[in-house]
Amino acid sequence: MPNICDYEGSNYREEFWEKGNRSYEDLAERVALRRLLPPTGEALMEIGAGFGRLADLYSSYRQVILLDYAMSMLEDAQRFWGKDPRFTFVAANLYHLPFAPGIFQTIVMVRVLHHIQDVPAALTGIRQVLADDGVFVLEHANKRNLKAIIRYLLRKQDWDPFDHDPVEFVPLNYDFHPTWVREKLESAGFAIRDSLAVSHFRHGVLKRHFPPWFLARADGAVQRMGAIWKLTPSIFLRAEPAGAKAGIPTPKAPVPPEELFRCPECGGRVEKADGGLQCVECGHLWPLEGGIYNFR
Numbered sequence: 001m002p003n004i005c006d007y008e009g010s011n012y013r014e015e016f017w018e019k020g021n022r023s024y025e026d027l028a029e030r031v032a033l034r035r036l037l038p039p040t041g042e043a044l045m046e047i048g049a050g051f052g053r054l055a056d057l058y059s060s061y062r063q064v065i066l067l068d069y070a071m072s073m074l075e076d077a078q079r080f081w082g083k084d085p086r087f088t089f090v091a092a093n094l095y096h097l098p099f100a101p102g103i104f105q106t107i108v109m110v111r112v113l114h115h116i117q118d119v120p121a122a123l124t125g126i127r128q129v130l131a132d133d134g135v136f137v138l139e140h141a142n143k144r145n146l147k148a149i150i151r152y153l154l155r156k157q158d159w160d161p162f163d164h165d166p167v168e169f170v171p172l173n174y175d176f177h178p179t180w181v182r183e184k185l186e187s188a189g190f191a192i193r194d195s196l197a198v199s200h201f202r203h204g205v206l207k208r209h210f211p212p213w214f215l216a217r218a219d220g221a222v223q224r225m226g227a228i229w230k231l232t233p234s235i236f237l238r239a240e241p242a243g244a245k246a247g248i249p250t251p252k253a254p255v256p257p258e259e260l261f262r263c264p265e266c267g268g269r270v271e272k273a274d275g276g277l278q279c280v281e282c283g284h285l286w287p288l289e290g291g292i293y294n295f296r
C-alpha cells in the first residue's frame, strides 16, 4: 500500500493559506477552475478537499462529496459547508475510493497529486468512479517550471526539470513533468481536453508590489497561452474518459447513500445500519461519525 501524506491535526488552512500570503494563488486557481469545470451538474466529488477551500465553486451542482483522508480537515470543512444538505463528507483513502462505478459527473483534485506515491493506481481508481460522459479536473505541480529551469542551469538544483520522471523533493512531495502526467492519464483511460498554466506570478517581489486580485487577473489573461509552454509551477487539466461517449451516462443526483457508496474492502453494496453503513457482502460496518462517513 502506498504511503499517505497524513494531514490529520495539521493547521493547513491557517498556516499555509491564511498566514502564508497566498491569496494570489487561491484567486488564480479559482479562475482556472471556473474555466475548466462544467458550470452545473449532478454529483461532483472533490478528492483531497481539505477544509473545503474551493467548495463555493460547486454551488450549481446538485450533490457535492468532499473526500479527504484527514478527519480533522473534514471537520473544518463541515464548519463552512455542514449546513448545506447537498454536501456529503467522506473520510477515505483515495487509493480505495468507496463509491459505485461511474457515479460522478465531475471529479476535482487540486494540490493533491503532489502527495501521491502511486499515481497510476490513483488515476485508475478515479476513472472507475467517473461516469463515461464525466469530467476530471486535475491540478498538478509542474517540475519543468521556469524557476526550476533557471536554478538547474545555474547549478543550484541537482534534479533535471526536463527529465520526465517525478522528483520527490521532500518525502511524499513530488513534482511532475507535464508529459509524464499526460502519459499516466492516458494509461488510466483519460484524454486531456484542455489545459491551463497557472500561477505565472508566484514571486515574492511581485506579490509585495501588486494586489492579489491584479496578479490573478493578469494570470487569468495568460493561463491559456501559457499552457503552450507550461512553465508555471501549477498546471490545471480537464480530462475526459477516452472514447467512452457511448457508455453509461451520469446518474441523476442526489444519489442516496446505498447507491452512492460501495465497500472499499470488497466492493460490495452497502445498506443503512445502526451507526453507519454495512457491507452486504463482507459485513464490515462503516461508521457515520459526527456527519462524516468514515471508510478509513
Ligand SMILES: C[S@@+](CC[C@H](N)C(=O)[O-])C[C@H]1O[C@@H](n2cnc3c(N)ncnc32)[C@H](O)[C@@H]1O
Pocket: 004, 005, 006, 007, 008, 047, 048, 049, 050, 051, 053, 054, 067, 068, 069, 070, 073, 092, 093, 094, 095, 109, 110, 111, 112, 115
Ligand atoms: C495540500 S492539501 C490540499 C487541500 C485542497 N485540495 C486545497 O487545495 O485547498 C492536500 C490534501 O490531500 C489529502 N490527501 C493526501 N493524501 C490523501 C489520500 N491518500 N487520500 C485522501 N486524501 C488525501 C490531505 O489530507 C490534504 O487535505
